[in-house]
Amino acid sequence: MAFEGCPGSKMAYFPRNVEQEGAPAANVTSQLRQWPVQLHLVSPMAPYFQGADVLLSADCVAYALGNFHSDYLKGKALAIACPKLDAEQDIYVEKIKGLIEDAKINTLTIMIMQVPCCSGLLKLAEQAAQTANRKVPIKYMVVGVQGEILQEAWV
Amino acid sequence: MDKYLNRGIKEVISEFPAIGPILDEYNIGCTLCGVGTCLLKDIVQVHNLQPEEERELMGRISGIVFPGRHVELSVTAGRSAASGKPEIKYSPAMQGLVDEHAVIKRVLAMVPVIIEGLDASRDEDRTLVRDTVDFIRSYADRYHHAKEEEILFKEFDENLEMVKVFNEDHRIGRGHVKAVLEALETGDNRTIQEHFMGYGELLTGHIKREDEVLYPWMDRNLSTSQIGRLFSRFASVDGQFRDVREKQEAFVKTLEEKYKHEEVK
Numbered sequence: 001m002a003f004e005g006c007p008g009s010k011m012a013y014f015p016r017n018v019e020q021e022g023a024p025a026a027n028v029t030s031q032l033r034q035w036p037v038q039l040h041l042v043s044p045m046a047p048y049f050q051g052a053d054v055l056l057s058a059d060c061v062a063y064a065l066g067n068f069h070s071d072y073l074k075g076k077a078l079a080i081a082c083p084k085l086d087a088e089q090d091i092y093v094e095k096i097k098g099l100i101e102d103a104k105i106n107t108l109t110i111m112i113m114q115v116p117c118c119s120g121l122l123k124l125a126e127q128a129a130q131t132a133n134r135k136v137p138i139k140y141m142v143v144g145v146q147g148e149i150l151q152e153a154w155v
Numbered sequence: 156m157d158k159y160l161n162r163g164i165k166e167v168i169s170e171f172p173a174i175g176p177i178l179d180e181y182n183i184g185c186t187l188c189g190v191g192t193c194l195l196k197d198i199v200q201v202h203n204l205q206p207e208e209e210r211e212l213m214g215r216i217s218g219i220v221f222p223g224r225h226v227e228l229s230v231t232a233g234r235s236a237a238s239g240k241p242e243i244k245y246s247p248a249m250q251g252l253v254d255e256h257a258v259i260k261r262v263l264a265m266v267p268v269i270i271e272g273l274d275a276s277r278d279e280d281r282t283l284v285r286d287t288v289d290f291i292r293s294y295a296d297r298y299h300h301a302k303e304e305e306i307l308f309k310e311f312d313e314n315l316e317m318v319k320v321f322n323e324d325h326r327i328g329r330g331h332v333k334a335v336l337e338a339l340e341t342g343d344n345r346t347i348q349e350h351f352m353g354y355g356e357l358l359t360g361h362i363k364r365e366d367e368v369l370y371p372w373m374d375r376n377l378s379t380s381q382i383g384r385l386f387s388r389f390a391s392v393d394g395q396f397r398d399v400r401e402k403q404e405a406f407v408k409t410l411e412e413k414y415k416h417e418e419v420k
Contacts, residue, residue: 053380075380106383137247137386139379154246 008084008115014146031069032078039081040091044098051104052077056096056125057111058118064147072111072141083112083120096128100136110140114150126155159220163316164198165191171219181212184364193316201317201372246377248385249370251393252307255299256362261407262290263362266355268414270348275339284339284347286406291332291354294403298396300325306388307373310381321369324361328354 034048055076062068112118142151175186331354338346
């Protein structure tokens, strides 16, 4: 079998018939309720994380899911990261641990893409949860490159 | 057919006894339920059957209710075909309750040997009865059932028949335990045995229905945020009952060692 390269960067094209899908609803309201969002930039001590339901999303997820804001971000505090390209990921582990222990978050939902490299974000969260002295329900969702939810389960 | 879908299952089975064995075939154990006020439509929905299974079941039920007539009925019309019966995987909140069931089931499994040859005039037997009742009252009831009644069930409509049925099981169980203690005072061995067995049978079925039906249904209907709140409140109760849990889990081990030891003899 020929080597086809990294599935995370392998090219794919999904042409859409924009006319058939119709025009998007005008002025879709953003459900983002904080800034910043990048995991290196956020502080677990930020007020919007205290006791919150937190969504830790891989960078690409919001672009793949058409209803990201309304169905997944709504009501949650957000942090985003890329487990493939981001540097100093040991800091990520400490940040997630800080969310669990210090911000006393209610739940942590991890959303990752289906490509293998993205599972690294789930591993970082599991590593942080294992070292934290407080337990919190962690759910993960795997998103297909065409915007479908492939898997949803509690860790 | 709507009037039957909206009637309590015991009433439906009472009018059409042939429906009972059919429900058994689909592992819907309503024939064993002592209360039976859940509505037929809720029972079919809550068991999360595959769409084709549900169609088949409802077809057989309508065949009994309306013999010779073709009546189309579905209680979950519009549900995605992909939402078939999944392997049971609980949320972290519900998993804790299932783990507590495992501890309670270890004691229930020993009820028949505990009551075999029980003699309330012997100090050793009286202590065993009191210790077992202490486990039931402190671990199964004040710790586990209180979590359900005061926290979990409050997330749902308390007028829901299903919630009422599970609460009623708790009440009947308390009655059995009270009767055991009263009979212990009068030295009535037979009554002690009957009520211990009654409690064991009641709770065995109750736990099975919670593990296989109620908790998965609740998990499907709770939001992620609700699961988080339940998990946190259960953890708080776990902290308050740490001593009770340690004491009673040690009692279960002692009980198991005692009867394993006697079996070897």
